[in-house]
């Protein structure tokens with residue numbers, strides 16, 4: 001499995017699926033969620049509304065999949081990261097669940113190239129260094145599993161995450 005690190009805007013990524021750091025309402029917000037909805041257009045919100053009507057809120061750690069609409073990606077996988085409360089509320093485990101459940105949905109569709117933002121490290125205040133460590137350990141294990149996925153692309157929007165990932169991705 002190939003790991004690629006990029007600095008930039010995930011809405012510009014041409015791949016099979018991009019991951020959205022959503023909130024439980026699935027109805028959009030700020031940060032990467034806002035950028036993805038803005039770039040995808042109103043079709044994305046309509047599909048999210050439908051999912052919300054049928055299955056209710058998306059719990060932290062869980063993920064849902066929609067089409068990509070006006071984005072250059074076939075699918076958007078929306079996952080809800082943990083809000084950081086100091087580390088005593090199983091935040092690390094929930095963050096790992098976000099990656100695990102997002103990849104599970106991608107594998108069900110036999111997708112090959114998946115782009116992740118730095119889930120929970122913005123508005124949800126998960127410490128960037130700890131999040132990078134959690135993600136690194138997760139993919140260290142995941143890279144040995146049998147999967148349809150051929151490439152994981154880490155898209156870092158801010159310098160801090162990019163510098164953290166530069167040190168880690170080369171060791172995957």
Ligand code: APR
Nearest residue numbers: 009010021023029030031032033035120121122123124157
């Ligand atoms: N492309 C890639 N990454 C981005 C982009 C973008 N266009 N915009 C922001 N980011 C990065 C931020 O720099 C941060 O590192 O995404 C990471 C996650 O930050 P947030 O988007 O704030 O997501 P999160 O911390 O998971 O909080 C989710 O914020 O936007 C709302 O609706 C969202 O309520 C939810 C909450």
